Amino acid sequence: MYIPRSFLHELKIIDPELFVVQDYETGTYDIWKDCEFDVGNKHWKEERMIDSFERLNDDALTKLRYRKWLGRKYNVVEDPKRYHAWIKETNKVAIEKKHNLALDMMTRGFMKIHEHGTKKTFI
Numbered sequence: 001m002y003i004p005r006s007f008l009h010e011l012k013i014i015d016p017e018l019f020v021v022q023d024y025e026t027g028t029y030d031i032w033k034d035c036e037f038d039v040g041n042k043h044w045k046e047e048r049m050i051d052s053f054e055r056l057n058d059d060a061l062t063k064l065r066y067r068k069w070l071g072r073k074y075n076v077v078e079d080p081k082r083y084h085a086w087i088k089e090t091n092k093v094a095i096e097k098k099h100n101l102a103l104d105m106m107t108r109g110f111m112k113i114h115e116h117g118t119k120k121t122f123i
Contacts, residue, residue, distance in 0.1 A: 007056045010061050014065055018032070019033075026052075029052070030049055031049070031050040031051045032047050033047065033048055034046075035047070035048050050067070
């Protein structure tokens with residue numbers, strides 16, 4: 001398994017705290033981030049896994065850029081609940097769209113059944 005230098009360079013541009021760890025058991029590349037936390041008077045650092053990819057290519061970089069953009073758009077650091085509310089709203093819209101598509105398909109099916117049942121055939 002090989003990590004291209006160009007990928008590492010682009011990864012540092014996206015976020016300097018990101019780094020790649022190779023997982024030889026599953027054959028994937030894991031993207032980790034160094035995180036610092038301050039809660040009251042406690043301060044600690046830990047590493048958290050961001051994502052896992054089978055290949056380190058432009059699609060992986062695009063996905064990481066999109067996640068960074070979403071984090072900035074919804075200001076996840078200060079209020080993580082805003083992002084979760086957006087996800088719920090997106091899922092709600094997607095479910096409504098699927099439901100409407102299913103109703104449309106059922107209507108077309110019933111219309112075909114009706115047309116077939118009322119069609120006159122002459123022998």
